[in-house]
Amino acid sequence: MELLTSAGEIADGRVPLDAVVPRLLDLVVPTLADCCVVYGDGSDPRVIGVRVAGSDPAREAAIRREPPHRPPAAALLLSERELGPFAARSGVLLALRARGQPTGALLLASCEPNRYTPADLRFLQVFAGRLAVGLDNARLLTAERQLEALVGALEDAVAVLDGGGRIVMANPAAARLMQVDSVEVLIATPPAQLWERFALYDADGRPLAAGNLAWARAREGERRPPPRLVRRIDRETGDQRWLLLKSSILRDDRDRPVMAMYVTEDVTAVRRAELGQRLLAEAGRILSSSLDLDASLQEVVELTVPALADWCGLELPGSGGMLELAAVAHLDPAKVAVAHRLRARHPVQLDGDGDGAAPGVIRTGVAFRMDNISREMVRAAAVDAEHLELLDSLGLSALLVVPLRSGGNVLGALTLVSSQAHRRFDDADEAVATALAQRVADALRNARLLHDRAEIANVLSAGLRPESSPVLPGCKIATVYRPAGEEVQAGGDFYDVIDTPSGSIVVMGDVVGKGAPAAALSALSRVTLRTAGRLTGQAAAALDELNHALRRRGAMSLCTVVAIALPTELPGTAEVLLAGHPPPLLVRDGVATPLGESGPMLGAVEVAEWPVATVELALDDVIVLYTDGVLDSILPGGDRFGEERLRRLVEGAGSDVEALAVSLTAELELLRLRDDVAMLAIRCPGPPALLARGTLSDGAEPLLELRLPGGPEAPRAARHALTEALGGRLSKRIEGDALIVVSELVSNAIRHGGARTPGADVSVHAVLRGAALRIEVTDPGPGFDPGGHGPRADGGYGLLLLDRMATGWGVSGSDPVTVWVELQ
Amino acid sequence: MDPDEIEFTVDVGGGADGSLVAPHGELDMATQGELRAALEQQAARGAVTLDLSGLRFLDTSGLRLILETAEASARDGFTFSVLPGIPAVQRLFDVAGVRELVPFADSEEGDKP
Numbered sequence: 001m002e003l004l005t006s007a008g009e010i011a012d013g014r015v016p017l018d019a020v021v022p023r024l025l026d027l028v029v030p031t032l033a034d035c036c037v038v039y040g041d042g043s044d045p046r047v048i049g050v051r052v053a054g055s056d057p058a059r060e061a062a063i064r065r066e067p068p069h070r071p072p073a074a075a076l077l078l079s080e081r082e083l084g085p086f087a088a089r090s091g092v093l094l095a096l097r098a099r100g101q102p103t104g105a106l107l108l109a110s111c112e113p114n115r116y117t118p119a120d121l122r123f124l125q126v127f128a129g130r131l132a133v134g135l136d137n138a139r140l141l142t143a144e145r146q147l148e149a150l151v152g153a154l155e156d157a158v159a160v161l162d163g164g165g166r167i168v169m170a171n172p173a174a175a176r177l178m179q180v181d182s183v184e185v186l187i188a189t190p191p192a193q194l195w196e197r198f199a200l201y202d203a204d205g206r207p208l209a210a211g212n213l214a215w216a217r218a219r220e221g222e223r224r225p226p227p228r229l230v231r232r233i234d235r236e237t238g239d240q241r242w243l244l245l246k247s248s249i250l251r252d253d254r255d256r257p258v259m260a261m262y263v264t265e266d267v268t269a270v271r272r273a274e275l276g277q278r279l280l281a282e283a284g285r286i287l288s289s290s291l292d293l294d295a296s297l298q299e300v301v302e303l304t305v306p307a308l309a310d311w312c313g314l315e316l317p318g319s320g321g322m323l324e325l326a327a328v329a330h331l332d333p334a335k336v337a338v339a340h341r342l343r344a345r346h347p348v349q350l351d352g353d354g355d356g357a358a359p360g361v362i363r364t365g366v367a368f369r370m371d372n373i374s375r376e377m378v379r380a381a382a383v384d385a386e387h388l389e390l391l392d393s394l395g396l397s398a399l400l401v402v403p404l405r406s407g408g409n410v411l412g413a414l415t416l417v418s419s420q421a422h423r424r425f426d427d428a429d430e431a432v433a434t435a436l437a438q439r440v441a442d443a444l445r446n447a448r449l450l451h452d453r454a455e456i457a458n459v460l461s462a463g464l465r466p467e468s469s470p471v472l473p474g475c476k477i478a479t480v481y482r483p484a485g486e487e488v489q490a491g492g493d494f495y496d497v498i499d500t501p502s503g504s505i506v507v508m509g510d511v512v513g514k515g516a517p518a519a520a521l522s523a524l525s526r527v528t529l530r531t532a533g534r535l536t537g538q539a540a541a542a543l544d545e546l547n548h549a550l551r552r553r554g555a556m557s558l559c560t561v562v563a564i565a566l567p568t569e570l571p572g573t574a575e576v577l578l579a580g581h582p583p584p585l586l587v588r589d590g591v592a593t594p595l596g597e598s599g600p601m602l603g604a605v606e607v608a609e610w611p612v613a614t615v616e617l618a619l620d621d622v623i624v625l626y627t628d629g630v631l632d633s634i635l636p637g638g639d640r641f642g643e644e645r646l647r648r649l650v651e652g653a654g655s656d657v658e659a660l661a662v663s664l665t666a667e668l669e670l671l672r673l674r675d676d677v678a679m680l681a682i683r684c685p686g687p688p689a690l691l692a693r694g695t696l697s698d699g700a701e702p703l704l705e706l707r708l709p710g711g712p713e714a715p716r717a718a719r720h721a722l723t724e725a726l727g728g729r730l731s732k733r734i735e736g737d738a739l740i741v742v743s744e745l746v747s748n749a750i751r752h753g754g755a756r757t758p759g760a761d762v763s764v765h766a767v768l769r770g771a772a773l774r775i776e777v778t779d780p781g782p783g784f785d786p787g788g789h790g791p792r793a794d795g796g797y798g799l800l801l802l803d804r805m806a807t808g809w810g811v812s813g814s815d816p817v818t819v820w821v822e823l824q
Numbered sequence: 825m826d827p828d829e830i831e832f833t834v835d836v837g838g839g840a841d842g843s844l845v846a847p848h849g850e851l852d853m854a855t856q857g858e859l860r861a862a863l864e865q866q867a868a869r870g871a872v873t874l875d876l877s878g879l880r881f882l883d884t885s886g887l888r889l890i891l892e893t894a895e896a897s898a899r900d901g902f903t904f905s906v907l908p909g910i911p912a913v914q915r916l917f918d919v920a921g922v923r924e925l926v927p928f929a930d931s932e933e934g935d936k937p
Contacts, residue, residue: 408903408905408929442901716852719852733915747852747884801919
């Protein structure tokens with residue numbers, strides 16, 4: 001009985017297999033046998049343990065080499081022959097059975113003959129049964145320990161919950177994840193209590209209900225629960241983690257969930273990087289795809305909610321030294337209005353100290369972070385009860401303000417606020433926010449550049465607007481000009497009367513587009529036509545040059561133009577060129593006739609020819625140029641103004657161009673404009689005057705007579721010669737301007753005037769009278785090269801400079817061509 | 825002193841962060857190509873600071889290059905700033921009405937060296 005008790009102790013002990021086998025052998029040898037062998041089960045029947053009385057390693061090794069015995073169906077006495085290798089006189093083979101299955105065999109052998117009798121078999125079988133259970137437990141324990149070691153080494157947190165929702169097994173990673181000291185503590189604590197210290201949110205930022213805890217799936221009865229992404233915030237530390245929960249449910253025979261295993265992966269770093277990259281990519285797309293910056297900014301701040309924050313505001317310095325909330329987004333859309341109300345009631349001064357973090361961030365360019373904002377702190381910051389109520393309703397628990405920085409300037413601030421208790425912004429959040437702010441700032445800066453350009457376009461095209469009646473000696477001109485754009489007081493329509501050596505060219509154009517970009521394009525178009533027209537005296541060359549300028553500009557820069565080269569005397573032949581523009585009307589004896597034959601719009605094709613229509617002009621003929629904005633205006637009834645109404649209006653005015661302008665202006669009051677509107681009517685009672693020559697050429701002191709070989713070195717040579725010739729006699733400013741002017745003129749002669757190579761000369765003459773300087777640059781011509789398709793490096797600025805620096809300038813001759821400029 | 829003796833040169837890689845491109849001499853149609861190459865090379869590295877202080881002369885060939893570089897920086901995403909030059913050089917930006925298009929380093933932050 002003592003033996004059976006000892007065997008039971010083996011069975012009950014929680015000892016691993018490698019410790020149980022020696023104990024078993026100790027128990028049996030020599031008490032029950034001189035030799036004992038333990039064999040494994042059917043799948044692996046090898047010797048697990050062997051013991052020979054008196055310790056005989058050589059014999060033990062020999063026994064291990066023998067073919068193993070398999071468990072017998074019942075206890076079996078062995079004959080001496082069967083016991084041969086054991087050098088024993090009697091023996092018994094017993095089956096080891098546990099959980100109804102054979103788990104191995106036990107062989108006992110003795111040097112005594114007949115040591116074991118059939119009467120002993122029953123006892124021995126019971127004894128073997130006890131040992132078998134002990135071995136089996138030990139084996140299970142070993143397997144469990146191996147599994148434990150395996151799971152314990154996993155980086156993912158593993159927790160197994162039973163049907164009652166208690167943790168029955170977990171690994172150290174699970175303990176770390178739940179921020180408890182050990183697996184034992186983890187197992188001892190109910191999961192609901194463990195999760196209490198965290199706030200949980202789903203991937204869309206919605207809080208997870210208490211009954212929907214992370215480790216509570218087993219009760220939901222889902223067959224194959226999909227992985228779930230959970231954002232977890234430690235209520236104490238504010239630590240934010242993204243967890244990916246994968247679960248599998250173990251079911252019993254009746255398909256009831258028995259256990260659930262959770263593998264929880266901490267994907268915070270991956271998720272952060274992914275969210276951050278997606279946020280930035282999306283923001284980049286939004287900011288680059290639209291010209292409507294306000295709408296883009298709003299879209300961008302909305303992106304950050306809830307990925308980065310619960311509310312997000314974009315603050316820009318506005319008028320009167322105040323900060324303006326340019327865009328705001330909140331997890332709860334209803335609170336957006338609260339944010340605006342807050343700002344309206346409590347304006348923030350850019351240089352104020354007590355107005356929150358944004359002004360400081362904008363002034364210093366240093367990001368600001370604040371965690372654990374308590375209600376007390378909010379209360380202290382509130383100026384009155386209503387302010388406190390507004391602040392409270394927004395929710396404020398952590399704050400991150402980053403500067404909008406672009407090109408070394410801080411243009412504003414991006415404010416991110418978390419309303420979730422205990423959430424705090426960390427370095428990774430700040431990195432994403434900073435990158436986002438940078439993109440917003442770059443977009444703002446670009447938009448400002450565009451705005452500045454529009455301002456410049458305004459300035460450039462200011463010349464269009466006030467010049468309501470361009471003067472052409474001998475002619476009467478009346479105009480109507482009405483930009484449709486609200487932001488820019490100059491539109492895409494333009495007109496001009498260009499004096500050239502061979503007569504005057506009247507042009508009108510309409511660039512495709514509206515607002516600032518159209519105004520800018522319109523300014524470019526006008527300057528280009530004017531320049532090329534003045535230099536060449538040819539309408540076709542002017543159109544060709546503008547076509548190249550628009551092609552070079554890219555981005556579908558398109559412009560329609562009508563150009564009419566007026567004769568120098570009447571009667572005479574006028575040339576009409578149309579580039580996608582509505583045909584001008586010739587009014588003679590009260591009848592209007594369209595003129596011209598349309599060619600392609602400028603900027604649409606690389607190389608084009610515009611048909612030149614000729615018309616014989618007589619005294620008192622009127623030509624009316626207009627843009628399609630006139631035709632496309634909408635009457636009060638919804639009808640288009642159209643060609644027919646315009647024709648009646650024009651014919652009604654007869655040869656009185658001013659009356660035409662007055663009646664069109666009156667008509668426009670009633671119309672709804674869909675585009676800019678321009679009209680120019682010209683009546684030619686006599687020959688349009690030729691461009692007057694400059695006045696300085698007579699009685700002035702010759703300063704410089706220079707012939708330079710062409711090529712890129714020529715501008716520099718001309719400048720140096722002029723500097724030397726002036727000898728400091730003019731003011732620094734005039735001398736500086738003169739150097740720029742001579743550089744531009746010589747460069748222009750080289751680029752366009754046929755003096756590209758040293759073989760062709762450029763002449764530079766300069767005369768001085770008092771403080772006035774006249775420079776003439778002559779190149780071999782043909783003046784302007786309309787066939788030249790190469791890049792025109794000056795981009796149109798050269799002529800603009802001449803216009804601004806010179807007191808007068810002009811062109812004379814066509815082959816060779818001389819450009820003169822006077823400075824004073 | 826013969827002004828012809830002063831050769832146009834471009835120093836690349838100076839400044840605190842090595843982004844400096846500093847042309848010396850006269851920038852016009854003959855020399856803008858050399859500066860353009862230097863700017864493009866530096867732009868490819870992500871940042872360009874163009875120091876105009878060594879320029880004695882600038883015309884619209886150079887002006888155009890600077891404006892194109894400013895546009896390219898907005899489009900291609902490199903940082904571009906310009907250290908202003910002598911008054912005669914700065915005047916060109918004012919007369920052309922493009923001063924606001926050029927990211928001058930002094931106009932906003934006052935961190936002129």
